[in-house]
Amino acid sequence: MTNAARQCRLIFLLLICLLLPALASAASEPTIRVGITPGGHEPEHVSVFTETKRALEAHFGKDRVSFETIHVDKLTEDVLANRLSFFISTAGLSRRMMNKGTKDLLTITSKRFPDPNHAYGSVFVVRADSPYRKLDDLRGRRLVANRPMGFYGYVAAMGELEARGYDHLGFFSKQIFLDAGSFSVLASLLRGEADAATVPSCFLEDNFPADAPERTALRILEPKPGIMPCRRSTVDYPNWTLSTAPGTSPELAREVMQILLNASAASYYRWSIATDFSAVDELYRNMKTGVYDVLKGWTLKGFWNEYRPWILAGAALLVLLALYSLLLKHLVSRRTAELTRALGRQLELQKEAAAAEERFESLQKVGLIGQMSSMIAHELRQPLSSLSAYIHGLLRLTERPDFDASAARDALFRMAAETQNAENIVNKVRAYARRKPSDKEHLDASEVVKQALTVFLACGRFSGRVLSEVEENLPIFADSMEIELAVLNLLRNAADALHADKTPRPEIRASANKIDGFCFIRISDNGSPLSEKKLQGLGTPLQSTKPSGLGLGLVLVRTIVENHGGKLLFEAGPKGGLSAVIQLPLEKSS
Structure with missing residues (x-):
């Protein structure tokens, strides 16, 4: 092998050594997955999503960036399971998932809606020939909408009802959800399958010309006053929002925010930062859902509407329990009378047993006294006999003319000894009844x-x-x-x-x-x-x-x-x- 070949081989090996750590580092970096909910009512939104993807791919590389359009139910599951890094959704869905650990980062703004805090709402739509003129006229009627979690297409409209003091769950006689897009919702309303519909504001203006049947055959109820690009029946809410999933690192979130804020500065649609989500929060507070879901059970009316079948079943069960309790009370009273009579007999037997026990203890005491008396009598017989003999002896001595004083004195000493002996016997017997100090x-x-x-x-x-x-x-x-x-x-x-x-x-x-x-x-x-x-x-x-x-x-x-x-x-x-x-x-x- 020539020197030139050796040098080329050495250079090649050095390049491999230098590139291997970078390749390994790139392989270990995770993929940035971005989920998007379908149903964007503005077709131009596709452009900002495309620009967003292009900016992230330019910075992180195409292999590390993935954009997917996911149904809202599946998207929420993927976010909670940390299968997504970021997700683009309505401001309502972003705010609704805050109690699960998500965080809103950026919000879309445009020349039509330059303030990201105020963009879209909902409209109540009825057929042009219907007699309904106000929202209150829809009480007890049928409503068709796209999906229960659709914020601009349904939730914002229900928030308007709640703000007026209505219960949106019991306001309509029937609510129909198609989950097929707002076009299908309007078609269902025109076919007479419902009395009213709710769709996002600007949906009619953005998708149908003024002379289209969908515009001429339909009428918006109670449009809000003021100069707005589109008519609406509710207050306006922040635009579509980019949020981070709970498992995304803060460093990656900050890096993505910097990239997107600088990427679309000159575009018609661009990313900005919304600073006021109070309208969304107030809506969820009134509806007792989202982050305020815990409030749902604290109203008596809501509790009755949700648990009415269970309450009625519980009441029926209580009635049955009351009847059963009365039956038990009758049986217990009868059984109690029987037990009372049995207890009376038992008490009489106990009294007889106690009297027998008392008599037995008395006999024991009498026996004990008899034993002690026998012991005392037996033990004292000898010293008493000795004392009697000494007394008779002294009497005989006193009768004799030659009375011997020394003999009398000796007898008295012997009597004193016998007296002490008798006292010792008494003390010994008393020791059986009263404990004496031990001999240590x-x-x-x-x-x-x-x-x-x-x-x-x-x-x-x-x-x-x-x-x-x-x-x-x-x-x-x-x-x-x-x-x-x-x-x-x-x-x-x-x-x-x-x-x-x-x-x-x-x-x-x-x-x-x-x-x-x-x-x-x-x-x-x-x-x-x-x-x-x-x-x-x-x-x-x-x-x-x-x-x-x-x-x-x-x-x-x-x-x-x-x-x-x-x-x-x-x-x-x-x-x-x-x-x-x-x-x-x-x-x-x-």
């Missing part, structure tokens, strides 16, 4: 917990798994029997809770350890989660989670723990269950 001693809490576990396992009332983690050397100053009773009570409560919840694999964990000068004895179970209300109610007197419980078990435990200077705490488990914690102060090492 120095002990190891770990041994107490182990003893309670041994007793709990030996009773056989729990069939699940019991785990223990007891730390040695936990010195406390306490009553061994009371602490054991408290721990045993917590173990039994955990077992009863697991049994009541029917936990599949019941498990109880018992632990004892020391933290920061305190001994912590923890009894935990894996039962169901407790609500905050139940957790706060634990330990409340006379409240129990067991059907037959008295609600005194945890109260007893709390009393024992607090008498030892400790605390009883309850903690809900992270995955369910409950942990009861006894906190006792440890003895300080001397």
Whole structure:
């Protein structure tokens, strides 16, 4: 290969490297799709659309610009789905879609309508031989129009009715929509298929000469006064508008506005900026549609017209419900009488049961008193017998001439001892009815917990798994029997809770350890989660989670723990269950 060939090849490769990023960038840029609604009543509008397309293609390239004429229903779907970048439509459609995120950018202006804020409206048309002279004469008549969303051909006309205080939905006896263009609308009116029609203003002037049948055989109702290029029955509204779709970037919208504002400065039709859409907004506000669609349901008349069948059906249903309610009331009153009699019998049985229960408790009390009396009589027999013997002995000593004072003194001392013995017996019996202070001693809490576990396992009332983690050397100053009773009570409560919840694999964990000068004895179970209300109610007197419980078990435990200077705490488990914690102060090492 020659040097010249190598140089050409190198230059070619360099050009490819330089062009590839530009080609890739161009391929990645999205297509600018512009949708246009059909039905432009001015034929010259085609020219401004053509100039618009030509200006955008010159700036962005033909491959990136697409213009499509789309039916208004399909156009709104494509705009909301972001399949279009921009759309050209009537000012009414542009403004109507503002609540969907669109934005008007530019508006057409011309030498005929130099102000983009004021251009077209609607005309009410009737046959020339019809008796209708005013809009009010059309009440209850038939109307033909192109489409419901056609702004200049229908919506603006209905806005005129609303501005005069009429309800456009109920004004005509029938509304016919052809969706075939304004030419078909006028032909239908001339054939007598309707009493009146609505078409855009300037449609007659732009499409038919003055002597054409469509002009001579038709008459415009109530044309507005003033010098205007075309007659109209409504106020005028802004011209056709270019709007941006919600998904279009602000940079692209600004660039398109700059191009179009500079492209057609010398043309008969050109793009400008409308600054006043208040007439369109006022129209939609009166009609309660477009961005004001939310207002539609707030008038009683409109609500009745729209939902009358449902209201009547609801009223019929209410009547049926009232009749059914009367029948139910009769049946309920009869059943209530039967239940009242049954309840009376039930109350009598409850009274009898309460009397039996009261008698049973009385018998229990009598039995308890009898047992205590027997105990006292049995225990006091010996000291009383001894006292009697000593008294008789003293009497005999006093009768003897050689009365021994020392023997009498010894007998009196023995009598005093027997008297103290009798008092101790009485105090012992009273301890059954009144709790006496516990006998505290120095002990190891770990041994107490182990003893309670041994007793709990030996009773056989729990069939699940019991785990223990007891730390040695936990010195406390306490009553061994009371602490054991408290721990045993917590173990039994955990077992009863697991049994009541029917936990599949019941498990109880018992632990004892020391933290920061305190001994912590923890009894935990894996039962169901407790609500905050139940957790706060634990330990409340006379409240129990067991059907037959008295609600005194945890109260007893709390009393024992607090008498030892400790605390009883309850903690809900992270995955369910409950942990009861006894906190006792440890003895300080001397």
